[in-house]
Amino acid sequence: MGSRGFAVALAGCLFASAPAIATPGVPQLVTGTRTFVAFAGEPAPVKLSWAPVPGAARYRARWTSGATVKDIELVGTSFERGETSPGKHVLSVTAIDAGGLESPPVDIAVEVVRIEATAPGEKTPAPSPSGAYAIGAVFSSPGLRCQLGTSAPAHEVVASVAGAFGLRCGGEPGQPTVEVPIVIAPVIISGDLAPIARENETRLHVTIASVGAIGEHLEVAAIGDLDLGPAERVTGGLDIPITPSATATTAGLIIR
Numbered sequence: 001m002g003s004r005g006f007a008v009a010l011a012g013c014l015f016a017s018a019p020a021i022a023t024p025g026v027p028q029l030v031t032g033t034r035t036f037v038a039f040a041g042e043p044a045p046v047k048l049s050w051a052p053v054p055g056a057a058r059y060r061a062r063w064t065s066g067a068t069v070k071d072i073e074l075v076g077t078s079f080e081r082g083e084t085s086p087g088k089h090v091l092s093v094t095a096i097d098a099g100g101l102e103s104p105p106v107d108i109a110v111e112v113v114r115i116e117a118t119a120p121g122e123k124t125p126a127p128s129p130s131g132a133y134a135i136g137a138v139f140s141s142p143g144l145r146c147q148l149g150t151s152a153p154a155h156e157v158v159a160s161v162a163g164a165f166g167l168r169c170g171g172e173p174g175q176p177t178v179e180v181p182i183v184i185a186p187v188i189i190s191g192d193l194a195p196i197a198r199e200n201e202t203r204l205h206v207t208i209a210s211v212g213a214i215g216e217h218l219e220v221a222a223i224g225d226l227d228l229g230p231a232e233r234v235t236g237g238l239d240i241p242i243t244p245s246a247t248a249t250t251a252g253l254i255i256r
Contacts, residue, residue: 024056024095024103027077033109035176036083040117040127043082046110048091050077053103056095060102064090086114086142113178115141115169120187120256121215121233132183134212135159136256139182141169148182162186185212189255198244201229206255207237224251 027050036044053059061072061079066087072079079091089112092105116125120136137159139146145153149165157167162184171177187210196202208214220231220240225248229241244251 023101024097025053026103026106027051027053027056027059027093027095029091029093029106029108031108033111033176035111035113035178037178037180038084038086038112038114039180040115041125042127043084044112046079046081046083046112048079048108048110050093052077053095055097056103057098058096060094060096062092062105064092083110083112086112111176113141113144113169113176115139115146115167115178115180119213119215121218122213123215123217126213128213130185130211130213132185132212133159134185134210134214135162135187137184137212139167141178144170144175145172148184159184183212185210187212187214196242196244198248199246201241201243204240204242205234205237206240206253208255209236219256221254221256222251223254224248226251226253228253 029048029050034048036046038044059074059077061074063070063072063081065083065085079093083089089110090107091110092107094105095103116139117128117133118125118138119128120134139148139157139159140155145155146157146167146169147153148157148159148167149161149163151157165182165184166179167182168177168179187208190207191204196204208218216233218231218233218238220228220238222228225245227243227245229243232239238255240253
């Protein structure tokens with residue numbers, strides 16, 4: 001009986017549960033989707049941070065964008081990334097202690113909204129070197145309607161007044177809402193002061209200047225009885241061949 005009791009006691013020692021090993025606490029991130037803007041071809045400046053986790057020696061940040069997954073180990077408590085791909089992304093963060101034990105992950109949803117800006121006279125969106133955009137610039141965001149200042153929301157918004165405005169995109173049910181500050185610069189247009197003979201072609205030079213970018217593909221349309229030849233983009237403006245009709249009294253140009 002004594003040996004049997006010893007065997008039972010020994011078995012009990014062998015199968016006793018091991019004490020639980022404490023892992024670091026879970027990093028605390030703000031809940032809900034965070035939205036960032038990729039404006040005018042520039043990456044969205046994604047930045048997320050969390051409070052230090054007691055006992056953590058480092059952190060693992062996992063960025064998931066579609067089928068692409070990237071792990072980054074961090075010593076600090078913030079994650080920064082320039083993201084150009086619009087849409088939904090996920091950031092997962094874990095805390096790791098000095099012994100390599102890792103906490104459960106915490107996830108936060110990130111949405112990147114792309115806003116495109118096209119200067120007047122340009123065919124493709126591009127950032128403005130000065131940061132300002134000239135009157136005639138077009139703003140849009142794929143899948144969203146935008147509003148510049150108090151203008152009506154539209155899928156493409158054309159700047160028609162100089163000044164500082166907020167460009168707001170989205171906000172309809174199920175859509176993100178973003179707003180960025182925009183400076184619209186005036187455009188100065190001047191032409192030659194010289195007599196123009198009817199029924200004779202005159203090459204008119206029009207000076208165009210603005211702090212905002214102006215592209216190389218400006219379009220010219222006539223107002224009144226005026227025939228136009230192909231306009232040539234030159235430094236500082238346009239050279240436009242014009243021929244007034246025999247009965248023309250007043251005429252003008254629309255440049256966009």
